[in-house]
Amino acid sequence: MDNSTVSDPAVLIAREKLLQAVQLLERLDLDAWLVFVRETSLSKDPALELIYPHELTWHSAFLVQRDGASHALVGRHDANNVERLNNFTTVSGYDQSIRPMLADLLRRSGARRLAINFSESDPAADGLTSGMRMTLEAIAAEAGLQPAQLVSAENLVSSLRGQKSASELQLIRQAVATTERLLDDFGKRIAPGVTEQQLADFLHQRLQQDGLATAWDWAGCPIVNTGPDSVIGHGAPSQLSVQPGHLVHVDFGVKQNGFCADLQRMWYVLAPGEVAPPPAVMHIWKIVRGALMVGLMALKPGVTGWEVDSVAREYLTRHGLPEYMHAYGHNIGRVAHDGGATLGPRWERYGKSPYVPVEAGNVFAIELGAQVPGYGWIYLEENALVTDDGAELISAPQTELYLVRT
Template sequence: MSGEGGASRLGRRLLKVRDRFVAERLDGLLVTHGANVRYLTNFTGTSGALLVGTSTCRLVTDGRYLTAARALLAAPDGPPDTELVPVERSYEATVSELLAGTGWPRIGFEVAHTSVKTHRQWTDRVGQAGQAGAQVPELVETYRIVEQVRAVKDPGELSTLRRAGQMLTEVAGEVRRTLEPGQRELEVAATVDHTLRSGGFERSAFDTIVASGPNSALPHAQPGPRRLAEGDIVLLDFGGVHDGYCVDLSRVATIGPPTEAAQRLHAAVADAQTAAIEAVRPGAWASDVDGAARRVLEERGLGEAFGHGTGHGLGLEIHEEPRVARRDADRERAVAAGADGPLAPGMVFTIEPGAYEPGFGGVRLEDDVAVTDDGCEMLTDVGRDLWVVS
């Protein structure tokens, strides 16, 4: 197969997934997590499953999405060798009948995305088929098979994320120009969300964070009625979805001239982010990037003020692999859980160290990077100065 577009692009993804599940001695994989189904098929419906075999696939969905799914499978860039299976009685019944009828001895399922109730329904129905004399599969728990493939972006994905980063940079500039003393946090959040849409994004990637004064010491504060007041630190964290892919940015403003304490926090976090960015290279571990940021803050006496990880992967979801977090003493366990591992070209993630002082405020600076052959590429380019609102 050749070329980045068309069926070959999805075909390459399916081949990588097949290689992984065959290595786990599986004959097929039932994919039920929406982002994973989309990654392998381009299907964007909210209800669907994909049964991937070693040579063919079956896409299950209900009547709301059948017309779109048929068009998708017929398109030149649709998934290769994929059959559409309409839901008839119920989603669980259709999937169970599909599983029971494959004749495959071992089929994996995404345990992290399957409820106990759904799994019980599958096993009960498949078991009933076995009692009737059919050869039925063993359902095997799998972890992160598709997610590990998604962690390394292909050139088309990188192009989309690069454009999304440029768009988010432009949105940030517009948001900065609209900030005024006296605005409520909720007003600012509404302006951010409107600016994301008018800037070309499909939607916000998550609930926009606008936190002022002491609220900014809460890393994931929800915007409320508080007005931006003189002397406040204002933490803004927002992101958008472009062509299905998420980008994310955090910046900090002060209302009026910044206090010495605000300048100290901001300078420390900016230096920590610089150190983390400089640590990104192929072969470095994700925890090495976290460690670079953490050491700077510890040296400034702010180690205890940094209570979260340094970053998270970006892609079809706002939080995906790789995770950029503190090193686990049990490295093997961390790798198995997707909590650490060596970086590779094509990985895309945020770098967002922060420092928070309860009762006063907090600072977080966040940008998006892509790992290259010799370092990283900045996908957002906003500048890291402290925004002063007068």
């Protein structure tokens, strides 16, 4: 397929991902991968958008085979949309039922290990609903496949979603740059008397002017915190106002051309007579930034997520600060939490994701922080690309605590 004439980035990325999926089938010793969906405007499989960028109505099946062939079975009225992409080896439409065509396709594929989208640990690989799985198992039985031959696609989807293609990485870099530009402007609005909500409203207004979306729920993006009484976490901005002596924190990311950034930045509002933050603030600032950076230095292909997290976590606690009660890092991409490997502790809530090996091409948001009693919270977050032999930041890191002069 000639990519030189493709103008839609989503179509080009789908082509890149189909080629990548074939390579992963070989690596994981799987015969084929099946994405089986219906009414995608109502019930989405997160894996579908990797290989097909539009909505579908009737039962639809996309089969990617280890030999490089890929097949689309869709309702007749969707078939033309799929054909126009020129991404699949065959495209077939049906009218009354997908069952006979899909059973025949599975039979002819010769697949003995068929990967399907279910997972206890990775929501990005758990898009096959229970009802659709029942339907699929009945069709697979007609094709001679036993339930044990339908295996989880979680490892395939984790790598396919996590290892960013060249086009995906370009769009993530664009989202990061836009987020940084807006955060620079945000910092200029910080002043005594301005509320968290007013600061958040400023970013919302800028997003609307530029036709951009937030990387997560609009009401909770950005997260803005000022001073010691603000609740850190995922809460919406409050009516608390910035005061001298406050730490001001923002957690924010844009979604641009389908891809997200996720960054956190910090300011200190100088009190009258101050020319620098108090020693207590700077002490914790240095520890937090140090922990963030030692975690980055541990990030490389082949290590597991929990190993990276433990390096940053141990640095923080060794320097006398309490451990953060979340993961050190998460994949970013099409959403702010993009599935796959988690750079987090071996806690039950993270399932198997902290045991997933890091891969070159992963893009992580890395984050941690600590409270400064009487002043607020210091939290930092950067976006990092895993390279062949380590990791590099794709965000311009905050290396010093920004000051607001009153």
